[in-house]
Amino acid sequence: FDNGIERRALALYMRHNYVPAPWSIYENVWKLPPGCYVQFAGGDLPTGGRGDITAYWSLREAAQRGLADPFTGSEAEATNELERLLRQSLAGQMIADVPLGAFLSGGVDSSTVVALMQAQSPRPVKTFTIGFHEGDYDEAQHAKAVARHLGTDHTEWYVTPQDALDVIPKLPALYDEPFADSSQIPTHLVCMLAKRHVTVSLSGDAGDELFGGYNRYFWAMRLWRRLSSVPLPLRRLAAAGVRAVPPGAWNRVFAALHPLLPGRLRFRLPGDKLHKAAGLFAARRPEEIYLRLVSHWEYPTEVVLGVETEPPTPLTDPGQWLDCPDFERRMMYLDAITYLPDDILVKVDRAAMGVSLETRVPLLDHRVVEFAWRLPLSMKIRDGQSKWVLRQVLYQYVPRELIERPKMGFGVPLDQWLRGPLREWAEDLLSEERLKHEGFLNPAPVQQMWAEHLSGRRNWAYSLWDVLMWEAWLESGR
Known part of the structure; x- marks a missing residue:
């Protein structure tokens, strides 16, 4: 088959860290959504169509029935x-x-x-x-x-x-x-x-x-209630103020105040977390907070070349949201x-x-x-x-x-590995020359992230991992 890259799917991948169904990374190749089967008439696969897709079970319908019959x-x-x-x-x-x-x-x-x-x-x-x-x-x-x-x-x-x-x-x-x-x-x-x-x-x-x-079910709505009580222009001003101070400077402020801070405010790279939190201040509805929380690259069209508009997905298309009064259940x-x-x-x-x-x-x-x-x-x-x-x-x-203890993710110390044993491997895959030659990603934001991560000023491990896995897949011959 034609293994041309679908750049819109690449943009979705950079946001989510996966290519969401029904998209695939290849042009004109589609995934079958969950709970569905596909029928092809005459036994032949169509050259351009996606067949007749039928849902045999729908989570949306199951959720709606459950909400109607609590x-x-x-x-x-x-x-x-x-x-x-x-x-x-x-x-x-x-x-x-x-x-x-x-x-x-x-x-x-x-x-x-x-x-x-x-x-x-x-x-x-x-x-x-x-x-x-x-x-x-x-x-x-x-x-x-x-x-x-x-x-x-x-x-x-x-x-x-x-x-x-x-x-x-x-x-x-x-x-x-x-x-x-x-x-x-x-x-x-x-x-x-x-x-x-x-x-x-x-x-x-x-x-x-x-x-x-997930932790976001607890504090996303709590955060929205607090943010929505403050006029949007003031929130934007506060976000600009936070971003005006480099993350490294915030780290030094928190280090100086460390003996005076309560335990819940003592965490690694506070400047990094403050800058990420500032991105939530301008939210106009709770779903925008959710989208930012689950996004790796918040603006993927700025890094994926040749894509002006990100395709709609259930996360960005209100028509696919569940009609439910509880934001937690919508998440x-x-x-x-x-x-x-x-x-x-x-x-x-x-x-x-x-x-x-x-x-x-x-x-x-x-x-x-x-x-x-x-x-x-x-x-x-x-x-x-x-x-x-x-x-x-x-x-x-x-x-x-x-059982009762703070929730742990099933993860690895990726941020440390990228500064240590994986650094040489990552340097090669993230090189400006390589990215320019391939023509899929804008090298500038990638290089800036990599430099900030190596310096320890920011933890960009997850965003960089998106690029690294894309590059490793591309190198493998796709």
Whole structure:
């Protein structure tokens, strides 16, 4: 086929770190959206058309039905019904004629899946986790505690930076098109570990989108309420004031005030975070805050050459938003139709199939999803705690003290690696001469980001990873 690059899809990739369906990175090549099938008349593939696409299940319709028919039972009844549906899902997904296990991070979602698997299994469930020696990224100790309590047959692998770095050259071939969620690295590693012991592994993916797990569900609306009480011109003035002071200067101010600051204001690179927060001040509606929070490159048309206007997606097209009074649930819906299928599920599927491991996602049983959308928001987010009703199921099997801790992402110390062991590799892929010769990306903003990142003034790891994975994919021969 003609493998010409679709530059509009490249712009979408730079915003999201993935190419959202139905787009693909190639011109005139389209992805089939989730929950759909395609029919071609006469058995021949059309040369220019996309076929007759039909949805056999729609999250939008499921969400609308749930909102129209809300669950009215007690909290105990909601907990019992959710547990019943999860057990039902797992009973089907644990059927296998090959060895089966589960990923276990020690968080709410994977711990719930493993707890209910173990409750229905006559023998110890095989569970797998990887750990990092860098403490900020290590969940292995939490997973081990949960595994010990449940009595699973647990295997862990503490990977070295070199183990992780060795995965990077494989990534372009694994994903077939540019894909830049850096947790693809530990995901592939845990799949490698699991494949040594099993052929099928269950995961806890989708708990965040269904039951309100992401931090943005808590503070995006809170931030909007505060911002919207201040006139827009004043907010723009405040943003200009923050940006007028370089991030490095803000870092020095915070360092000087460090002994006087409360714990919640003591974090790395405060100047970097202040500059990012300033970008939210000019929001005119809460959806703009959400879009900025989930965007890697806020203005991708400034870096992708030959694209004047970014194509509409569910994130930018109000016609595709869910009609729901709760901004939190509108965010969950958008995450569930974009980030979940195009990032999370793609990441896990490709990382697993790269080692011939099958993965299954019991939380995405349609009955679980449909019930989740009937639940009131108060059973998902309560008193600053996420996934309230899912936790009630889990706490029947695992003590709270083994679970309750700040949410951790499944990540790697990418910012440090780009300044250290990955620097030479990145320098080559980000070179001005290379970018000019290829003609896809504007070298100026890329070079500026790279310089700021290397100096330590800013943390541009995720935005730079988008460029690096694009360049690595391009170099691999696409």
